[in-house]
Amino acid sequence: MIDSDSMMDVDSGPVASTSHAQTNGYASPPSPRVVPRASSVPLQPSDATVGLVYSAEMVSHCSMSPLGHPEAPERIVRIWNAIVAKHYHLRTRSIPIRPVLKPEALLVHSEELWDKVEAIQHMSTQEIIDSEAFYDHLSLYVCQATTRSARLSCGGVIDASLAVARGELKKAFAIVRPPGHHAEPEEHMGFCFFNNVAVAARVVQQKTKIKKILILDWDVHHGNGTQRAFNDDPSVLYISIHRYEGGNFYPCGTFGGLQSCGEGAGLGYSVNIPWPEAGMGDADYIHAFQKIVMPIATEFAPELVIISAGFDAAAGDELGECFVSPAGYAHMTYMLGGLAGGRMVVALEGGYNLDSITNSALAVTEIILGGSPPEMGSLVANETAAETVWLVAREQSKYWKSVSPKACEPQEDVASLAFSIPEILKLHRQHYLYSEYDMMQVPLMGDSEHRFSAQIMCTPDIFQKDTLVLLVHEFGNLRADMASSVSCDVQVERSYLIDSSKQLVAWVRAEGYSLLDVNLYPKPSDESYGQRPKSLGELRKDAMIYLWDNYVQLSNATTIVLVGHGPACSYLMDLIDMRATSVVKSVKAVVQVIGHSSLRPPKPVFELREWYRSASFVALPFNHPIWSPEVRSKELKRHGTMQRIDEERSVKLMIKALPAIKAFVKAQLSGSQADMQIS
Structure with missing residues (x-):
């Protein structure tokens, strides 16, 4: 139902509009004369x-x-x-x-x-x-x-x-x-x-x-x-x-x-x-x-x-x-x-x-x-x-x-004098890898350099060794005891960083493999609000592709081992999808220590899936959802060797899975399939 005045209630033009303004004591330029119209026109x-x-x-x-x-x-x-x-x-x-x-x-x-x-x-x-x-x-x-x-x-x-x-x-x-x-x-x-x-x-x-x-x-x-x-x-x-x-x-x-x-x-x-x-x-x-x-x-x-x-x-x-x-x-x-x-x-x-x-x-x-x-x-x-x-x-x-x-999270007024805990611990890891294994910082380009600088390290023999291990992970686990639960003050002398990959790095070097260590935990962004910054996922993918094309592929390594830990495993799979041809040709083993993150296979290409099943080792905690009867049989066919670890804490999964990881990698590099126990 339409009001009777709906087709004629329009601005009455310069004269009438000015008259209204003058009536109330306000002079204003007239609004423009318009032609009557209904809202549907x-x-x-x-x-x-x-x-x-x-x-x-x-x-x-x-x-x-x-x-x-x-x-x-x-x-x-x-x-x-x-x-x-x-x-x-x-x-x-x-x-x-x-x-x-x-x-x-x-x-x-x-x-x-x-x-x-x-x-x-x-x-x-x-x-x-x-x-x-x-x-x-x-x-x-x-x-x-x-x-x-x-x-x-x-x-x-x-x-x-x-x-x-x-x-x-x-x-x-x-x-x-x-x-x-x-x-x-x-x-x-x-x-x-x-x-x-x-x-x-x-x-x-x-x-x-x-x-x-x-x-x-x-x-x-x-x-x-x-x-x-x-x-x-x-x-x-x-x-x-x-x-x-x-x-x-x-x-x-x-x-x-x-x-x-x-x-x-x-x-x-x-x-x-x-x-x-x-x-x-x-x-x-x-x-x-x-x-x-x-x-x-x-x-x-x-x-x-x-x-x-x-x-x-x-x-x-x-x-x-x-x-x-x-x-x-x-x-x-x-x-x-x-x-x-x-x-x-x-x-x-x-x-x-x-x-x-x-x-x-x-x-x-x-x-x-x-x-x-x-x-x-x-x-x-x-x-x-x-x-x-x-x-x-x-x-x-x-x-x-x-x-x-x-x-x-709001910054305190001492922000200009402060160093974030993640940045301090990243620098500690950089120093540890340098002093213990003579590892060097890998330069990146563009925004990846800004967000991941000082977080990607390589051994000095990266271009000489036959076997190269690409280790992709995120930040370690910080354990902090509280002096007071009310004030949340940290008891510094009883707080420490747990680096799950420490033993793995030691084994890689003991075996004489070269190592490319990639920490994908990003620095905070200071992007201008007037621009649309790339998402963290895009930045991580860019960094992985850059490292593959400019370091892994240019090295003399004929056999490559990919190792992912925690959420970073997802970006290892992105690399496999985006560089499938060269990955299948040179990668002999893909190791993932998943923790409680989700698990996904590579893209559905037959040759890629067949290669992945033969080259894949996945370590998961005993209470991961994948072990439910309705999921287990399907996932075993998609992911090759899967190891159920009697541990639910992500921080200890790498340590407990390490013996099986060593055996799997050695078997893959020797050309024979390891007789792994799947449980």
């Missing part, structure tokens, strides 16, 4: 790829209080003036504005709420005065023009979103008011009447092929209404960065807390980054984007991005009391622009300092028009922000594989 072809929604008619919603109100009509007027002054409107298409239709609003809101907003236009001046306390309790003000403005605001975001979703435009900016993200399905509140973004998302899902939508809300307040609308829906990912203060900052309560992650099918699809205090700035927001927003958004892979763009976290806003700069908003917009094939809708929410909201909105407009974000200085998140992001990462890692709490 596509935009006509145009060279412009960016659209703008604006109508001075929304200025009519204003407070009757002589003290005014933070959500003032000038907010959109100032933004539009700045865009016109920069001539940005000449590089965009004007998207006609029209009021939201009742069937559209009911995709999110109850009919009761619709009726309440519709009734406002019929209230007398005295009724508005008498109801002031009621609306003030909901953090609202109303006038007769409120209904029209609220419907236009929502309709403007809908048509901006439809234009982008249909491919008529690449990006759009809806400069609308009143805002919407606090409006819940059953109630209007927090300066908001209809939830513009939530309704637009539902209309897009209903009328276009786009179903997966990311809503990123950087308004300083939690968008309780938007999260409520999609709390149980996995098709919409809602991410909010907001001031929270333990639930004491508006809209208050625990719904915006970091543990509020959705429910039912939508569990994990609500992501809250709740700042515990005021004062957050560019470094803190960018840090949250790097560690939480972009990893989750990339994993979700949205088809459309909608930004609930409140600018009340901007420097100078007295309600938000934060310090995000226009450059900070530009960088966040730029990062989000890499998602969904660039399809993006920016919808204005809060922001109450007129200079701040104008400059911030202008910076965002420049980005969606194809500009580059301005250069920023060194950015280091403050201790509170780093702690918050780490806590969010711990929570969200339950639902998203791309979120690493370890990578988000």
Whole structure:
């Protein structure tokens, strides 16, 4: 059912729009005259790829209080003036504005709420005065023009979103008011009447092929209404960065807390980054984007991005009391622009300092028009922000594989004076291999050198020996006794590193084999957030291929033994898959000490599988799932010799499996199949 005014509720053009502005005391450039259209009519072809929604008619919603109100009509007027002054409107298409239709609003809101907003236009001046306390309790003000403005605001975001979703435009900016993200399905509140973004998302899902939508809300307040609308829906990912203060900052309560992650099918699809205090700035927001927003958004892979763009976290806003700069908003917009094939809708929410909201909105407009974000200085998140992001990462890692709490662990203020334990222990191993076996560091190239330097060592005879052992592993096991479980202080004199490969290395050298020792535990990344760094898996594969092509293959070794330990075994199998021909020709034995990691065969090529079965030895703990009756018989056929070790601790598997490993390798190198006991 369509409202009777649905085909004619459009901006009335320059004259009418200016009249509205003058009535309320605000002069503004007229919004462009448009042709009436329904939401179902596509935009006509145009060279412009960016659209703008604006109508001075929304200025009519204003407070009757002589003290005014933070959500003032000038907010959109100032933004539009700045865009016109920069001539940005000449590089965009004007998207006609029209009021939201009742069937559209009911995709999110109850009919009761619709009726309440519709009734406002019929209230007398005295009724508005008498109801002031009621609306003030909901953090609202109303006038007769409120209904029209609220419907236009929502309709403007809908048509901006439809234009982008249909491919008529690449990006759009809806400069609308009143805002919407606090409006819940059953109630209007927090300066908001209809939830513009939530309704637009539902209309897009209903009328276009786009179903997966990311809503990123950087308004300083939690968008309780938007999260409520999609709390149980996995098709919409809602991410909010907001001031929270333990639930004491508006809209208050625990719904915006970091543990509020959705429910039912939508569990994990609500992501809250709740700042515990005021004062957050560019470094803190960018840090949250790097560690939480972009990893989750990339994993979700949205088809459309909608930004609930409140600018009340901007420097100078007295309600938000934060310090995000226009450059900070530009960088966040730029990062989000890499998602969904660039399809993006920016919808204005809060922001109450007129200079701040104008400059911030202008910076965002420049980005969606194809500009580059301005250069920023060194950015280091403050201790509170780093702690918050780490806590969010711990929570969200339950639902998203791309979120690493370890990578988000906050650094203490002595970080510039400190050395990480893994780096100290890697250097110790490097020194041990050098002093005991005269082993040398192997240089790498590119990012592999940065992430794995000082971790790949070779014996000086690597190019002379007939037999070469390639040992691939990760970090050893650190055993630390605690002096106090309360303070977590380490009792240094009773803590030590367990190097499972120590005896294996000694045996390799005693046999006169050359050794290439590869530690694939990476150094932390300091990649720029503006780039997409390679995944750790890609980096490890690159390192393995580089070592094979430039060291193993160039050596004089005619027989090669591959040995993998723990999770690193997976990258040994990647090497076999990617260099199958040369591996089959020269590798005589493949030894894997799996631990509790998963086990996989090489790619399904007959010759490769046949070779692998004859050359493979796998040591597994006695309680590995592979020994279950329904799995065992199948895996024995795929992996050749399999040894069940009476040990469940990964750290001791190598030691207990070593006698069998020695026997298997000697038999393989002598050309006779060892008579191994499989149990």
